[in-house]
Amino acid sequence: MKMSVIGCGYLGAVHAAAMASLGHEVVGVDVDPAKIEALAAGQAPFFEPGLPELLTENHDSGKLRFTTDIAEVAECDVHFVAVGTPQRRGGHSADLTYVNAAVESLLPHLKPGALVVGKSTVPVGTAERLAERIEPTGAELAWNPEFLREGFAVKDTIEPDRIVYGVRSDRARQILDDVYRTAVDAGTPVVVTDYATAELVKTAANAFLATKISFINAMAEIAEVTGADVTKLADAIGHDARIGRKFLNAGVGFGGGCLPKDIRAFRARAEELGRGESLAFLKEIDEINLRRRQRVVDLATELLGGSVYEKRIAVLGLAFKPNSDDIRDSPALDVAVMLNGLGAEVLAFDPEAVENARRAHPQLVYAESAEAALKDAQAVVLVTEWSEFRELDPAATAGLVAQRLVIDGRNVLDPAAWQGAGWTYAGLGRP
Numbered sequence: 001m002k003m004s005v006i007g008c009g010y011l012g013a014v015h016a017a018a019m020a021s022l023g024h025e026v027v028g029v030d031v032d033p034a035k036i037e038a039l040a041a042g043q044a045p046f047f048e049p050g051l052p053e054l055l056t057e058n059h060d061s062g063k064l065r066f067t068t069d070i071a072e073v074a075e076c077d078v079h080f081v082a083v084g085t086p087q088r089r090g091g092h093s094a095d096l097t098y099v100n101a102a103v104e105s106l107l108p109h110l111k112p113g114a115l116v117v118g119k120s121t122v123p124v125g126t127a128e129r130l131a132e133r134i135e136p137t138g139a140e141l142a143w144n145p146e147f148l149r150e151g152f153a154v155k156d157t158i159e160p161d162r163i164v165y166g167v168r169s170d171r172a173r174q175i176l177d178d179v180y181r182t183a184v185d186a187g188t189p190v191v192v193t194d195y196a197t198a199e200l201v202k203t204a205a206n207a208f209l210a211t212k213i214s215f216i217n218a219m220a221e222i223a224e225v226t227g228a229d230v231t232k233l234a235d236a237i238g239h240d241a242r243i244g245r246k247f248l249n250a251g252v253g254f255g256g257g258c259l260p261k262d263i264r265a266f267r268a269r270a271e272e273l274g275r276g277e278s279l280a281f282l283k284e285i286d287e288i289n290l291r292r293r294q295r296v297v298d299l300a301t302e303l304l305g306g307s308v309y310e311k312r313i314a315v316l317g318l319a320f321k322p323n324s325d326d327i328r329d330s331p332a333l334d335v336a337v338m339l340n341g342l343g344a345e346v347l348a349f350d351p352e353a354v355e356n357a358r359r360a361h362p363q364l365v366y367a368e369s370a371e372a373a374l375k376d377a378q379a380v381v382l383v384t385e386w387s388e389f390r391e392l393d394p395a396a397t398a399g400l401v402a403q404r405l406v407i408d409g410r411n412v413l414d415p416a417a418w419q420g421a422g423w424t425y426a427g428l429g430r431p
């Protein structure tokens with residue numbers, strides 16, 4: 001099948017490459033010439049495991065090409081819309097400028113019978129409105145939210161755990177079945193529904209995940225004043241299959257280009273719909289989450305004798321999570337910026353995110369390696385749980401620092417091992 005992917009960011013680039021590897025003929029379109037230039041040369045413009053291989057493979061087979069010229073999509077039967085829906089400046093709602101612009105740019109190039117497929121995360125009601133623009137051209141709209149996780153994006157796209165179609169016709173459903181033939185034939189659950197439900201499934205899923213993380217972080221806050229261990233608590237409640245252990249890792253909290261903005265936009269949309277009270281709890285979820293960043297800074301202050309001013313602090317991690325170079329709303333970067341703002345001599349390192357962090361925060365000092373960041377540090381703050389940080393040897397690391405103080409913002413180090421090597425260890429919600 002011939003298809004286009006409009007918007008080749010974290011979601012769109014992976015989607016385009018994955019669709020090509022499933023045998024489709026794909027053209028990826030983006031308004032950013034630098035991104036398109038990299039992708040057209042078979043290079044991933046961001047860090048995502050498995051993406052470079054997929055791009056090279058499909059580039060060589062001729063199944064995948066990239067362009068900034070929207071007119072090149074005219075032959076396509078299916079058009080995925082995967083542009084960004086960031087938080088609106090100065091507000092909480094989603095900025096739909098890019099979705100609207102992408103759809104408007106597509107309209108003159110849609111052939112009758114073409115299917116436009118919304119993948120971006122949008123406020124409920126958006127698809128209904130966009131359909132009014134698309135249907136007069138003889139094309140149709142479907143909403144097909146995406147659930148991939150950064151760091152696992154290739155696998156999540158090729159082998160999703162479920163597929164959701166919001167459709168208005170059986171024909172649209174059949175086209176989507178053909179798009180996802182490999183997964184459908186492998187028995188992947190497919191939920192076929194209307195636009196509003198499809199849009200809501202996505203925001204509800206992210207709201208639930210955010211709630212689960214903030215729930216355990218609220219337990220961490222209680223653990224901190226009672227001497228309890230939130231990691232043991234998570235293990236114990238997680239053994240209950242109705243609760244489950246996943247997404248119960250307490251720490252510096254959630255960030256990234258999705259969870260924070262999606263819960264805010266969901267709440268804003270509920271307010272517009274006159275149901276603000278239904279999602280009022282998401283404000284608490286957001287606040288608990290942001291408090292955890294402050295908690296790391298407060299711990300550093302307390303353990304460094306009441307002030308971080310002119311204290312040398314190694315910050316390990318800048319990306320919002322490991323296996324990603326994404327720094328959007330990153331708790332790790334936020335902690336580095338807060339410490340720096342308090343006058344600490346921060347030396348930050350991340351295996352993949354330094355370049356992005358440097359562009360956003362040139363005032364920070366970045367190290368070339370974890371060892372370089374640790375050198376002469378008076379405190380070590382681990383805020384993104386890359387495996388190279390989890391595997392640090394406390395005895396060897398002790399030789400690099402000026403003072404053996406580690407704040408484990410992700411609760412991934414073994415407190416006994418670090419304490420055994422002479423370190424003061426502080427986790428979040430664990431003694």
Ligand SMILES: NC(=O)c1ccc[n+]([C@@H]2O[C@H](COP(=O)([O-])OP(=O)(O)OC[C@H]3O[C@@H](n4cnc5c(N)ncnc54)[C@H](O)[C@@H]3O)[C@@H](O)[C@H]2O)c1
Nearest residue numbers: 007008009010011030031032083084085098102120121146
């Ligand atoms: N990143 C993820 O893991 C993920 C997962 C599921 C859903 N989503 C959703 O997918 C959407 C995209 O997210 P992302 O993380 O890829 O964002 P992103 O900012 O990385 O990418 C968006 C891309 O769209 C391009 N763009 C903007 N306007 C355009 C236009 N008119 N025509 C063509 N291209 C245009 C931008 O240049 C950019 O490359 C969002 O709605 C997000 O919530 C993201």
Ligand SMILES: O=c1ccn([C@@H]2O[C@H](COP(=O)(O)OP(=O)(O)O[C@H]3O[C@H](CO)[C@@H](O)[C@H](O)[C@H]3O)[C@@H](O)[C@H]2O)c(=O)[nH]1
Nearest residue numbers: 146147148149150213247248249253254255256258320321
């Ligand atoms: O127990 C946990 C699990 C995650 N996190 C943090 O939560 C954030 C989000 O993690 P994750 O959900 O793995 O990352 P994303 O790639 O942003 O994926 C989320 O957002 C995507 C975009 O909407 C969805 O497609 C995915 O299904 C959804 O998991 C990160 O900062 C993690 O460090 C925790 O603090 N504790």
